[in-house]
Amino acid sequence: MSEKRQQINDLFSSALEQSPGEREAFLRQACGDDQSLYAEVESLLLHYDDSFLEESPASEIPSFPGHAMVGKQIGAYRIIRECGHGGMAVVYLAERADREYRKRVAVKMVKPGAGKDDILRRFRNERQTLAALDHPNIVKLLDGGSTEEGLPYLVMEYVEGIPVDQYCDSHKLSVPKRLQLFRTICEALHYAHQKLVIHRDLKPSNILITNDGIPRLMDFGIAKLLNPECFQTELVTLSDRRPMTPQYASPEQVRGEPVTPATDIYSLGVLLYYLLTGRRPYGAAGLSRFELERLVCEVDPEKPSTKVQKVDEVDSAASKGKPSTSPEVLSQARDTSPEGLRRILRGDLDMIVMMALRKEPKQRYASAKAFANDIERHLSGLPVKARRPTTLYRGSKFLRRHHESVAAALIALMLMAGVSTWEARRISRQASSRNAATFRARPSVAILGFKDLSTRPETAWLSTALSEMLTTELAAGEQLRTVPGETVARTKIDLHLPDTDSLASDTLARVRQNL
Template identity: 45%
Template structure:
């Protein structure tokens, strides 16, 4: 079996083992629909698992025992000293580690840190390898939005630990909700998270577990990306050995996992783009793209693999309608004021990041973040089809005062030209009327008195006055026509 094939088998098998026996067949029908050999290999491992399992590992009993053991193990470390640090309290737990708040206890200087230790009972070769891999990854990452590694080592009993910057913050979703942030503020916060992920990608590291639980926001509004425990190094010399030695390890969080993670396909930077898209969807709507009950069940897996989620603006409009028909305040009330702020551009940005095919998502996290920045400044985005009409509409939105002023000036100029042209037409009509009168004086009246005795002076006067008036009128009308032109 090749390392790539083993990676697929172990990923599907890890998901199957989390399901009840009666649900496993349905999941395999979905996950292995186009690969009968993959299903055969997974079912072979399941047969071995059933032969090994006996009645003492019932689900409820196992869960209770694990919880009791974890509580005892956590209590065991409180107050103990690890290296230069004394553990004060437990502040979190992950898939393979426990995180404690600790203080430096060597009398050199006072410092509070986060101390992460391999969870008791999880110190297999794979977990220890991943733990050391996380330490190596963090040692090479220096970014203001990534929790810093300060130290690391092993206890006297051989338990591996990391010493990290202590982040006092809240989950990014909780922070946005409690601070009642609007859409622009949420987007700016999210762009900072993208900056951290892009920095990791530039250092050939894929996080693979981006979710609100791994993004804390400090009281200063600075997001920090945590937990590179299942991160993947992209360097060719590390990739083969890392994937080849993986065993049954649940290297994903289903709610934020990409389709390729669920199917056990190759992982790329597009995987982190997808997970970031899920986080952004939640920041905008308060909902998961596939509902808030996402787990390893068949329906959830099928939705992630095959269903397109509704656009964020559609979700918000549905919530508004629900609120209007509800007699009391519903749980979505805090999101209603954002419905008008989610533009068509933002809808398309989110939906592009959540595409099923990795190659159809954004080419990089930086491109994803840049589209968000462009949407904030009403610039054309990659996620929308580029047309002249679309670009013109964005230009108008960006320069609305100038466009309005230019339109008003243009209308005033058009009105002025129309008025001037109208006056010129009136002047020409008057000129024609006067010319007709002058012609009548010169020719009709002149000719009618031509034969009267002593009419010569009168005829001369009529002709002179008519010509003088016509010349003045021609000069005046000519000036008006020049102005009108």
């Protein structure tokens, strides 16, 4: 590929990541005085087949200046300025007009001229969706109505924040902190699923993080309500329109099949992949509709630990306007080194992400809650559900969780074995010198076993393991005759000795006489 074509593809990919309203300004700044480069990328953007991914007849909506609404009153609120806009709707920052009290809100309304029935239906159903949701991590609906022209609007709480990916990188959050933030997002989505709402458009720009580090899930514009009683207006399904965002779409969305909560699980997997690696599972630069469908539906992405080692294809000297995505830059944004990041991702996190990205919906996590729980198990050092529960894997996880206590137990065991061996040899030498001709028997030592005072089931095996290790160590020099703990236990049973007095002097004397 020529350097010029690589530069065009790089800028095209970067422009797609901008909101539609910001693409032109971004492109002009990135291209500078190179008008031919600007024209090439602009042509790609104009012909980019977004319609198959976004159920939007937005191209038929005439453009209008955002400042036209500034100062006007919508319901009880006066418009201050435009916050952002998409193909069909625009969001304004507003404040109460009656000045009874000061409160800033976000007012979302259909663009003037967007009076098509399907757009109005979708907007009203978004309003009904938000009305059914009341969660601290989901933006709240405060009010709603229709303008004098009959266009619906909704009033939401105003969230001051930045997209989750920008927040994580700007604060250089480590992988564990990113995972904790991601768990909160999963919990909010699980709540929506319990209310029979599927978001269908999860991506960083729809998840804002406040200055306090609180994630807020927003933009339910293409959400699907599974409960017919919640529909404010009847939905009309158009077979040739599939609402989604390309880079975060699930295989069933791309194929136009029915969506379920598993659809959002896939998008969560893409989001986690991006937060961990700084790259999406599939690139979108220059891809046609059919190429993207094939990748999403047929090709498994690279594991995060593999992906993060590579210099992304958009990271080249010819790229303008896009920050480097080299392993060094990515790892620094995650407060570690390239090798450290690869080591963190390899294993559990690889398997967790890949399980969420499985092609078949039934093979993904059963719920967003299950996804969050597996993340929590990983953070707690417990075996995760995404991996096979082999004995070796479970044992290694146990040792990592309790490495301090296990190390202390082994040190104590070694000390006990050393002292016991020294004492046994001392006794043996004394006995040999006193009566070497008549006494040839080795001194004996009985292993009484260890009592687990933690009462934790997962540590019960330590008692037996330590006893066996001590028995082996004492018997190694052949200076002692060791009596295994099983023999001691059987003797106590045969003598009907109570377990509560197992260390009493009388009990020990009777055990010694009968061994």
